[in-house]
Amino acid sequence: xxxxxxxxxxxxxxxxxxxxxxxxxxxxxxxxxxxxxxxxxxxxxxxxxxxxxxxxxxxxxxxxxxxxxxxxxxxxxxxxxxxxxxxxxxxxxxxxxxxxxxxxxxxxxxxxxxxxxxxxxxxxxxxxxxxxxxxxxxxxxxxxxxxxxxxxxxxxxxxxxxxxxxxxxxxxxxxxxxxxxxxxxxxxxxxxxxxxxxxxxxxxxxxxxxxxxxxxxxxxxxxxxxxxxxxxxxxxxxxxxxxxxxxxxxxxxxxxxxxxxxxxxxxxxxxxxxxxxxxxxxxxxxxxxxxxxxxxxxxxxxxxxxxxxxxxxxxxxxxxxxxxxxxxxxxxxxxxxxxxxxxxxxxxxxxxxxxxxxxxxxxxxxxxxxxxxxxxxxxxxxxxxxxxxxxxxxxxxxxxxxxxxxxxxxxxxxxxxxxxxxxxxxxxxxxxxxxxxxxxxxxxxxxxxxxxxx
Numbered sequence: 001x002x003x004x005x006x007x008x009x010x011x012x013x014x015x016x017x018x019x020x021x022x023x024x025x026x027x028x029x030x031x032x033x034x035x036x037x038x039x040x041x042x043x044x045x046x047x048x049x050x051x052x053x054x055x056x057x058x059x060x061x062x063x064x065x066x067x068x069x070x071x072x073x074x075x076x077x078x079x080x081x082x083x084x085x086x087x088x089x090x091x092x093x094x095x096x097x098x099x100x101x102x103x104x105x106x107x108x109x110x111x112x113x114x115x116x117x118x119x120x121x122x123x124x125x126x127x128x129x130x131x132x133x134x135x136x137x138x139x140x141x142x143x144x145x146x147x148x149x150x151x152x153x154x155x156x157x158x159x160x161x162x163x164x165x166x167x168x169x170x171x172x173x174x175x176x177x178x179x180x181x182x183x184x185x186x187x188x189x190x191x192x193x194x195x196x197x198x199x200x201x202x203x204x205x206x207x208x209x210x211x212x213x214x215x216x217x218x219x220x221x222x223x224x225x226x227x228x229x230x231x232x233x234x235x236x237x238x239x240x241x242x243x244x245x246x247x248x249x250x251x252x253x254x255x256x257x258x259x260x261x262x263x264x265x266x267x268x269x270x271x272x273x274x275x276x277x278x279x280x281x282x283x284x285x286x287x288x289x290x291x292x293x294x295x296x297x298x299x300x301x302x303x304x305x306x307x308x309x310x311x312x313x314x315x316x317x318x319x320x321x322x323x324x325x326x327x328x329x330x331x332x333x334x335x336x337x338x339x340x341x342x343x344x345x346x347x348x349x350x351x352x353x354x355x356x357x358x359x360x361x362x363x364x365x366x367x368x369x370x371x372x373x374x375x376x377x378x379x380x381x382x383x384x385x386x387x388x389x390x391x392x393x394x395x396x397x398x399x400x401x402x403x404x405x406x407x408x409x410x411x412x413x414x415x416x417x418x419x420x421x422x423x424x425x426x427x428x429x430x431x432x433x434x435x436x437x438x439x440x441x442x443x444x445x446x447x448x449x450x451x452x453x454x
Contacts, residue, residue: 011125012138015118017165018082019142022115024149024162025089026050026107031162034154035093035100044323045101046108051319053112058312061116065411066421078117081110086166089159115315120308123299129248132296136244139292143237150233198357199297202256203314204321205357206290209350210263210283211325212334235281239288247296255293256358262286264351270344294318304441387447391434400427404444 025031028043035042061074088103095103126134149158247255266282298314338346388398396417403413414424428440437443 011118011122012134012141014168015122016138016141016145017168018114018118019138020145020149021089021162021165022111023142023146025092025159026104026111029146030150030154031158042101042104044326046104047319047323047326049105049108050112051316051323053109054116054312054319055112055316056109056312057113057116058308058310062307062309074117078114081113082166082168085110086163089163089166093156093159112315116308116311119295119299119311120302123303123311124306128296128300128303131299132244132247132292133241134244135295135299136241136292139240139244139288140237143233143240147234147237200317202354202357203294203318205350205354206259206263207318207321208325209347209353210286211322233284235285236288239285240292243289243292244296247292252293252297252300253358255289255296259286259289259293260351260354262289264348267344267347267351271348304439306440384447393431393434397427397431397434400424401431401443401447404440405447 023029026043026046028039032039032042064073085107088107092100092103122131122134149162152158243255243258246258262282263286266279266286269279269282270276294314298311301310301314302308384402385398388401393401399417400413403416408416410421410424410428414421417424419427431443432438435443435446437446
């Protein structure tokens with residue numbers, strides 16, 4: 001667990017505190033639930049604006065990065081946004097209906113920025129083989145804090161405490177985030193349209209089907225048997241940490257199998273009308289495992305493609321699916337068409353429909369990175385020169401490849417060589433064509449393998 005200790009002061013604390021705020025307040029947490037002004041409607045407003053914020057931030061920041069803007073700008077924007085939504089959190093319980101609605105919309109939009117910021121910076125500062133443990137630890141801490149807010153008697157002071165959590169990014173302003181080498185730490189074995197479509201469909205089916213059925217079944221169980229929500233949610237933080245560690249050790253795909261098993265067993269128990277409490281625990285655990293799978297997969301893609309848009313689009317789809325599955329129209333009208341006794345069967349069918357998609361959901365390979373495998377300029381220059389000659393690499397292209405192998409980013413390379421970003425992209429396209437590669441990652445792996453074998 002040494003990597004957690006080294007990383008604790010940089011990103012875990014701000015990300016964990018932000019997640020505490022998110023779960024405890026706008027994500028229909030105990031603070032929002034204690035508002036008299038129809039909290040569920042406020043939550044639905046939050047989801048829509050949150051989805052838009054996720055999408056906007058990814059595209060805008062990627063655009064600015066291509067324009068070679070400094071990374072410090074993103075950090076300062078993040079801190080300013082944190083201060084704004086912190087102030088909105090403090091004044092929220094004192095607002096009337098319409099200002100409260102406006103505040104939740106602003107909060108949802110800007111909090112989408114922070115989600116992408118934290119996840120993207122984790123993907124570029126830590127290799128994929130340790131991200132699961134770090135993310136699981138963050139969600140574990142956030143879950144424990146959430147439970148504390150849940151059991152402590154409600155008071156206005158909670159908004160002030162929760163707002164203070166949002167100021168934690170100040171740590172990042174003071175210390176900064178050290179990026180890993182500009183080399184992807186993942187390799188996606190399959191990149192066909194079928195692969196992407198199957199994963200997107202898998203997420204949509206799980207979160208829409210399980211989410212809708214859970215909302216319906218939770219209300220019914222609470223009415224018939226009393227409050228078991230607290231017991232069910234207790235297992236969320238207990239499951240996310242081992243799930244993240246499992247993903248680091250055995251790959252991401254194992255989480256899908258575990259999540260579907262939990263979900264299927266939960267619906268099966270409800271179908272036979274036994275162990276209602278255990279069913280909710282299993283369904284909550286399924287959400288915990290699938291949440292870790294979704295976040296890690298999106299972070300892996302962001303790492304592989306070296307952009308924020310992948311994160312933004314994936315999270316946007318996820319939030320919209322959650323919004324649709326929680327729409328009051330569906331919750332109130334579905335019982336008219338499907339008898340409550342068949343709801344567990346519907347949930348079980350949705351889980352079974354996902355199973356064929358597992359064939360197309362190929363594993364993401366985690367590359368354990370080490371500076372030792374980078375070509376040494378003194379001992380391997382001859383092999384490197386020979387390889388460049390074989391592929392008819394020009395002197396300028398050779399410089400670019402050498403800098404990529406040293407872990408330099410495209411921005412740094414364009415600055416060092418005094419060329420524009422567009423010129424650099426042209427050189428890279430020529431290099432890809434000559435070496436028959438499609439990305440920086442494939443190019444670097446090619447040179448690693450060839451030089452190491454020589």
